[in-house]
Amino acid sequence: MKAYWQLTLAQLRIFMRNRQVLFWTLAFPIFLMIMLGSFLGNGNGVSVTIGLVDQDHSPQSKQLAAMLKKNEAISLEKSSSEQEALSKLKKGDVQLVLQVPKGYDEEMKTAAKGEKPFTLPVFYNETNMAVSQVGQQLVYNAVDAVSKQQADYKPSVVIDPKGVEALNLRYIDFLVPGIVAMMIMSNNMNGVAGQIASWRERGILRRMQGTTLKAHTFIAAQITARLMLNGLQALIVLGVARLVFDVEIRGSWLTLVSFVILGTLAFMAIGFIIAGIAKTPESAGPIAGFLSFPMLFLGGVFFPIKNMPEFLQPIVHILPIAHLTTAMRETMNVGASFMSLGSEALILSCWLVGAFIAASLTFKWE
Secondary structure, eight states, rough: OHHHHHHHHHHHHHHHHHHHHHIIIIIIIHHHHHHHHHHHOOOOOEEEEEEEEESOHHHHHHHHHHHHOOOTEEEEESSSSSHHHHHHHHHHSSSEEEHHHHHHHHHHHHHHHTTTEEEEEEEEEEHHHHHHHHHHHHHHHHHHHHHTTSSOOOOOOOEEEEEOOOOOOOHHHHHHHHHHHHHHIIIIIIIIHHHHHHHHHTTHHHHHHHHSSSHHHHHHHHHHHHHHHHHHHHHHHHHHHHHHOOOOOOOOOOEEEEEEEEHHHHHHHHHHHHHOOSSSHHHHHHHHHHHHHHHHHHTTTOGGGGSSOOOGGGHHTTTHHHHHHHHHIIIIIIIOOOOOHHHHHHHHHHHHHHHHHHHHHHOOOO
């Protein structure tokens, strides 16, 4: 136990004495967050995403969906239930929700005969009225086009807008969790790979192996030191975000810390794999960079994952950074619980276990 604490303290001293490491692992993420937040922090998306709940499943309801899809300004997302669609609306994933109730087909036939027009419920985000009004107009144009296709045109279907209180999220609210996830990835995957490869080349690991020090004590000290460092850095970044941009944490701190730990362990394991594969410190850096650079753009750090091209979605959804950013973002912005983020925790745990098994097979003391 004494050796474990001595190694942990020694590792922390190494971090504190290396000013370049401190800059790139802490000052740079804060600088990037402030720069992007200052220029884009208050911006909201201008595209209109409409959630469609088709409870009728009739030719008429399919015709309405087809009419909406024709408009290039509309991105249509189908939901199986009203509750699911409204949940997306409250989170800001969609701007409007159009509900097509059961019996829509029959009511349309009745309305076409000159009776009272049929009303479609449309739910919109009260906190983003500009986009909501544009979306309502687009939906109105679609349903009006459906009415015009009826003989002896009369408005056979109209919309009934209903406001829903949703989260008013800014780009900075989206960005900050991504910055924290990026910092965790960089500190552990890139940092571990470079440091272990350097120690191996300088013979430090060989000398450690010649002592009574056990491998699990060495690894445990590395994990503890990096967990302490990541926790401190995450607190500093979140503190700056709160002071400068008034970013809130709506979820549990325990859930947030749990994913910081999971992410740290998963990326440390990947870093040990790179350190085992790389023959020199000079080769460890490019290998880590080759893996981390695409993750910055595919893992939802700066841009929403759902906006990625469809052919990339299968790749995106297996990346550990994608699940870490999702978990951090859902916790901070929506207040999601750890249980509701079970799939993210499971996938990160799978990466953790699989990577540590691979690391144990590739790790070399000299």
